[in-house]
Amino acid sequence: MTVLAPAHRTVHQIRLSRRLASLTGWTLSAACLLALSVLMVWILAVVCVRGLGAMKLSLLTTITQGSGGGLLNAIEGTLVLSGAALLLAVPFGVAAGIYSAEYRFTRWATTIRFLADVLVGVPSIVIGYFGYVGMVEWLGWNFSLAAGAIALAIISLPYICRTTELALRQVSNDLRDAAYSLGANDRRVILGVCLPAALPGILTGILLALAVSVGETAPLLYTAGWSNYMWDGHLTHSPVGYLTYAIWTFINEPFASANALAYAAALLVTGFVLVINIIARFVLDRRARR
Amino acid sequence: MPAMKFRAWLALVAGILPASLAAIVLFLAIYSWPAMHFNGLGFVARDTWNLGNLYADPIMRHGVQIQPGATYGILFLIVGTLLSTLIALAIALPMGVGAAIFLAEAVPARLRMWISFLVELLMAIPSVVFGLWGYVVVIPFLGQHLYPLIAHSLGKAIPFFGEPTGSGYGLLTAGIVLSLMIVPIIAATLRDALVSQPTSLREAALGLGATRFEALWKVMLPGTRKTLIGATFLALGRALGETMAVLMVSGNALNYLPHRIYDPVSTMAAFIVSQLDSALQDPSGLAVRSLAEIAFVLAIISIVVNALARLLLLVWNNSQRSVVV
Numbered sequence: 088m089t090v091l092a093p094a095h096r097t098v099h100q101i102r103l104s105r106r107l108a109s110l111t112g113w114t115l116s117a118a119c120l121l122a123l124s125v126l127m128v129w130i131l132a133v134v135c136v137r138g139l140g141a142m143k144l145s146l147l148t149t150i151t152q153g154s155g156g157g158l159l160n161a162i163e164g165t166l167v168l169s170g171a172a173l174l175l176a177v178p179f180g181v182a183a184g185i186y187s188a189e190y191r192f193t194r195w196a197t198t199i200r201f202l203a204d205v206l207v208g209v210p211s212i213v214i215g216y217f218g219y220v221g222m223v224e225w226l227g228w229n230f231s232l233a234a235g236a237i238a239l240a241i242i243s244l245p246y247i248c249r250t251t252e253l254a255l256r257q258v259s260n261d262l263r264d265a266a267y268s269l270g271a272n273d274r275r276v277i278l279g280v281c282l283p284a285a286l287p288g289i290l291t292g293i294l295l296a297l298a299v300s301v302g303e304t305a306p307l308l309y310t311a312g313w314s315n316y317m318w319d320g321h322l323t324h325s326p327v328g329y330l331t332y333a334i335w336t337f338i339n340e341p342f343a344s345a346n347a348l349a350y351a352a353a354l355l356v357t358g359f360v361l362v363i364n365i366i367a368r369f370v371l372d373r374r375a376r377r
Numbered sequence: 378m379p380a381m382k383f384r385a386w387l388a389l390v391a392g393i394l395p396a397s398l399a400a401i402v403l404f405l406a407i408y409s410w411p412a413m414h415f416n417g418l419g420f421v422a423r424d425t426w427n428l429g430n431l432y433a434d435p436i437m438r439h440g441v442q443i444q445p446g447a448t449y450g451i452l453f454l455i456v457g458t459l460l461s462t463l464i465a466l467a468i469a470l471p472m473g474v475g476a477a478i479f480l481a482e483a484v485p486a487r488l489r490m491w492i493s494f495l496v497e498l499l500m501a502i503p504s505v506v507f508g509l510w511g512y513v514v515v516i517p518f519l520g521q522h523l524y525p526l527i528a529h530s531l532g533k534a535i536p537f538f539g540e541p542t543g544s545g546y547g548l549l550t551a552g553i554v555l556s557l558m559i560v561p562i563i564a565a566t567l568r569d570a571l572v573s574q575p576t577s578l579r580e581a582a583l584g585l586g587a588t589r590f591e592a593l594w595k596v597m598l599p600g601t602r603k604t605l606i607g608a609t610f611l612a613l614g615r616a617l618g619e620t621m622a623v624l625m626v627s628g629n630a631l632n633y634l635p636h637r638i639y640d641p642v643s644t645m646a647a648f649i650v651s652q653l654d655s656a657l658q659d660p661s662g663l664a665v666r667s668l669a670e671i672a673f674v675l676a677i678i679s680i681v682v683n684a685l686a687r688l689l690l691l692v693w694n695n696s697q698r699s700v701v702v
Contacts, residue, residue: 109590113483119475120484120492123564126557127495130502130510137513183391195388201687202395208611208683209401209676210618212646216672217401219653220408220665241397248394274383295501302503305620305646309653331505335621338509353509357502364501368494 131357138354141347151315151328154337155344158352160317164328165356167318168311169300171232172239177293180244184251184289189277191256200252203245214241215306223310230312230326238306243296250292254285291367298363302356304331330356402676409669415441416449416667421674423450425632426652428659435661442661449667451674453634457548457642460635461623462616464552465559469612472556473563474598474605480564481571482593493568499561508625511554516626519553520545524639536637543639546628551642554622559612566608570601603689610686618679620646645675 149157183203187196218238222228258281266276282289312326313336319325330352337349413420415438429447436445476496484492524542532539574597582592628641629651635642643651649668656664 105588105591109588112590112594113479116475116479117483119472120479120496123472123476123496123499123560124492127499129514130499130506133510133514134506179390179393182387183394186387186391190384190388195391199391199394201684201691202398204687205680205683206394206398208614208618208679208686209398210620210646210679212618212620212649213405213672213676213679214401216649216669217404220669221400221404224665225404225408241401244394244397248391272383277383298501302501302505304503304505305650308650331503331621334505334509335625338512338625349509353506357506360501360503361498364494364498 131361134350134353134357137350138357141350142354143347143351146348146351150317151333151348153315154340154342155348156315158330158333158348158355160315161328161330161333161352162355163317164311164314165301165330167232168235168239168307168327168329169297171236172243172300173293173297175236175240176243176247176296179240180247180296181251181289183244183248184292185255185277185282187248188252188255189273189281191252199248203248206241206245207249210305211242211303212305214238215309218306218310228323230310231321231323232311232318232325232327233322235307235311235327235329238310239300239303242303242306243300246296246299247289247292250295251285251289254288254292255281257288258284294363294367298360298367302331302360304335307332402673402680405669405673405676409666409673411441412449412663412666412670415439415443415663416670420450420667420670421455422452423448424452424456424634425450426453427632428655428664431658431660441663443663444659444661447659447661447663449664449670451645451648451671453630453632454643454645454648454671456634457627457630458617458644458646460548461551461555461627461642461644462613464549464638465555465616466609466613468553468556469560469563470609473560473608473612474567476560476564477567477571478593478598481568482589493565497561497565499557500565504558504619504621505625507554507558507622511550511622511626515554516545516550518545519550524549528639538638541637541639543628543637543641545639546626546641547639548627548635548642549638551623551627551644554626555616555619558619558622559616562612562615563605563608566611567601567605570604571597574600607686607690610682610689614679614682614686617644617682618646618675619644620650623647624650645671649675 146157147162148159150160151157183199187200187203190196191200215238218234222234222237223230228234262280262284263276266280271279307329311329313332314326314328316328318327333352334349334356337345337352340346425448427446427448429444431444433445435442437443480489480493480496520542524545525540527538528540528542571593578596578600579592582596583589587595623644624647627643627647629643629647630641631643633641649671652668653665656668659665
């Protein structure tokens with residue numbers, strides 16, 4: 088390999104070309120980051136401006152009527168569906184997370200970790216269609232809260248499992264050793280010592296899973312269905328409305344009142360997701376790191 | 378022994394996670410079995426999705442009850458899914474790498490957290506909100522301004538980019554919106570990998586006279602190649618299965634292979650949503666089962682892609698951090 092510069096180029100010129108290449112590289116990478124940030128702000132701005140423009144108090148206090156009315160039924164439905172999904176997913180997800188962290192070298196733990204990562208990648212519409220043929224058709228539940236909540240719970244499960252596992256891994260082994268040396272058994276060490284220490288991290292995971300549930304559409308379309316009315320308290324055989332459906336359906340209708348519902352629903356969903364992410368990032372995450 | 382009991386109990390409860398994955402795959406396979414039997418391997422090679430004559434009496438064919446004239450093929454969906462994913466990756470990969478480089482190396486530490494947060498927030502925005510944004514803002518902009526521009530310049534040389542540019546709904550729009558949804562996966566994973574590279578690497582390169590960018594491009598970045606491949610697979614998996622945003626901007630073509638980059642397409646995931654209502658009209662029930670077959674194929678594809686991605690990241694990287702996407 089020759090280290091000498093070709094005779095017709097001086098050292099100074101080579102340095103200039105390298106400097107130019109570096110400058111170009113930095114400029115391009117800065118442009119990428121700038122473009123991404125601008126697009127993000129653009130999306131948020133569209134949602135905020137149109138959403139605030141469409142927002143009225145009556146949207147939050149009345150139910151949907153045809154292509155107008157309010158969103159109270161959808162707000163209630165989203166909260167009930169996501170809440171029920173969390174109730175189902177948290178015990179199982181946290182248990183799976185505990186097992187794959189505390190017994191991390193066992194084959195079952197490796198399997199669970201791996202399958203959790205695979206399940207995260209399964210498209211939500213696949214889980215939704217599974218819910219349709221499995222629960223709505225085969226079990227005969229029709230469009231219902233139970234079918235929708237179970238589909239959402241399956242989606243939340245791997246998030247909760249993985250974040251619980253990561254939070255537990257942050258817990259120092261000294262803590263475990265100290266607890267074991269005091270004579271505590273596995274149950275006491277895990278539930279009494281490790282879990283409280285990892286709680287902020289676990290809560291972060293649960294909150295993020297909630298944000299995912301609130302923003303999901305595809306798995307609910309053919310499990311929860313849609314209803315213009317408030318949820319009637321039945322677990323099966325009665326459809327439930329939810330905000331993301333309102334976004335998808337009402338934006339396509341030629342009526343200003345319907346579009347207003349879609350924009351307002353988008354504002355509510357995005358705002359909720361945003362607030363959860365900010366809490367998770369700047370409150371709980373910081374406490375977890377301390 | 379109470380300790381053993383606790384552990385066994387925990388293992389059992391944790392088993393619901395593998396069980397639900399297995400249930401999804403098994404149930405879709407069993408439910409779509411008659412459709413698989415009737416459609417055969419031609420399912421992925423035919424480009425006609427036709428429910429047949431819904432008003433005629435069902436007839437028996439290959440031991441399966443069907444409507445006369447029914448054929449189910451999803452070639453146009455496979456083409457649409459692959460092309461939109463490819464376009465998304467072609468945009469997202471350079472953009473994600475560029476953003477990760479600048480985030481990891483050039484943004485001041487005080488600002489980094491905020492800008493990282495902004496970029497990763499893209500991951501948290503619901504798919505249907507991307508769809509709304511695409512439908513309301515992006516489609517008019519692309520259809521009226523950008524696409525005619527591309528057709529007049531690039532389209533002169535390459536017919537695939539030529540006129541007519543259509544209304545803005547279509548393959549390219551779907552690819553662009555998809556790319557935004559997967560860019561943060563690539564950017565966030567790569568930024569973490571860059572930050573965790575040993576500083577001695579950079580110092581050695583700088584000491585040999587490399588500029589800061591050369592140290593980054595020729596020394597640091599090659600070290601993260603494996604992470605980048607893993608992250609790209611994750612992004613691929615996400616793009617293949619994305620539903621709502623694609624449904625709202627792709628134009629939902631039926632039985633149509635795109636001739637131009639602006640043409641309407643549909644993807645496997647979006648098609649399941651857009652067709653279930655009409656599939657329910659099929660008295661033989663085969664249409665609903667064929668949709669289940671699409672869901673099954675999509676599940677298998679995404680499981681393979683994600684398993685590959687995780688294996689790559691696991692074996693190569695042995696990384697502690699998992700990007701939960």
